[in-house]
Amino acid sequence: MLNIGIILGSVRETRNGEAVTHWIHDFAEKRNDDVTYEIVDLADYQLPLLGQVVPGTQVQEAEASVKAWSEKMASFDGYIIVAPEYNHAVGGALKNALDHLKPEVANKAAGLVGYGSLGGTRAHENLRLIFGELQVADVQTAVTFSLMTDFENFSVFKPADYHADNANKMLDQVIAWSGALKQVRENAEAVTN
Numbered sequence: 001m002l003n004i005g006i007i008l009g010s011v012r013e014t015r016n017g018e019a020v021t022h023w024i025h026d027f028a029e030k031r032n033d034d035v036t037y038e039i040v041d042l043a044d045y046q047l048p049l050l051g052q053v054v055p056g057t058q059v060q061e062a063e064a065s066v067k068a069w070s071e072k073m074a075s076f077d078g079y080i081i082v083a084p085e086y087n088h089a090v091g092g093a094l095k096n097a098l099d100h101l102k103p104e105v106a107n108k109a110a111g112l113v114g115y116g117s118l119g120g121t122r123a124h125e126n127l128r129l130i131f132g133e134l135q136v137a138d139v140q141t142a143v144t145f146s147l148m149t150d151f152e153n154f155s156v157f158k159p160a161d162y163h164a165d166n167a168n169k170m171l172d173q174v175i176a177w178s179g180a181l182k183q184v185r186e187n188a189e190a191v192t193n
């Protein structure tokens with residue numbers, strides 16, 4: 001049994017990311033894979049900016065948020081990242097959240113889901129660079145929703161049917177690589193123990 005986290009990568013109050021995240025979660029659940037899927041909402045963590053000096057009384061809260069985020073991300077074998085595109089790049093909240101991690105995500109797989117005027121593809125290319133450094137294996141197939149054709153008035157999510165093909169391919173790839181990399185991590189542990 002694999003554990004895969006579905007990361008809601010926007011914390012904006014009126015975010016479209018919520019509907020997209022629930023769509024991919026429901027889609028994945030219906031496949032009946034031997035996988036536990038769990039949504040992780042960045043907004044639940046209130047992460048400080050990396051290295052930020054947090055005022056006196058808030059230090060413990062900030063440390064607890066970082067610890068909870070790190071432990072949650074460490075608990076998964078793989079990830080589906082639901083990424084908005086801001087200014088032709090990954091959004092700041094998601095970038096900051098990833099900056100807090102390294103060993104927690106190393107040697108694990110990730111699939112990308114995006115949305116934006118070009119389906120969030122520029123955020124995805126940006127994420128692939130970041131994942132290279134974090135030793136996260138991002139799979140080839142991505143699911144890319146257009147703000148123009150998969151949303152009404154840029155805000156009501158109505159995805160076209162054809163996305164199901166890519167969603168299935170992406171999930172197949174993430175599951176295959178998450179399983180393979182679990183073995184890699186177990187072998188590495190055996191070598192170091």
Ligand SMILES: Cc1cc2nc3c(=O)[nH]c(=O)nc-3n(C[C@H](O)[C@H](O)[C@H](O)COP(=O)(O)O)c2cc1C
Nearest residue numbers: 010012015016017084085086087088115116117118
């Ligand atoms: C600050 C900002 C910059 C944006 N820049 C882009 C962009 O460069 N390309 C794009 O396709 N969409 C861009 N958008 C549109 C967002 O992708 C769209 O609003 C999306 O719904 C944001 O995700 P969220 O609603 O989950 O926060 C931008 C939105 C914001 C708020």
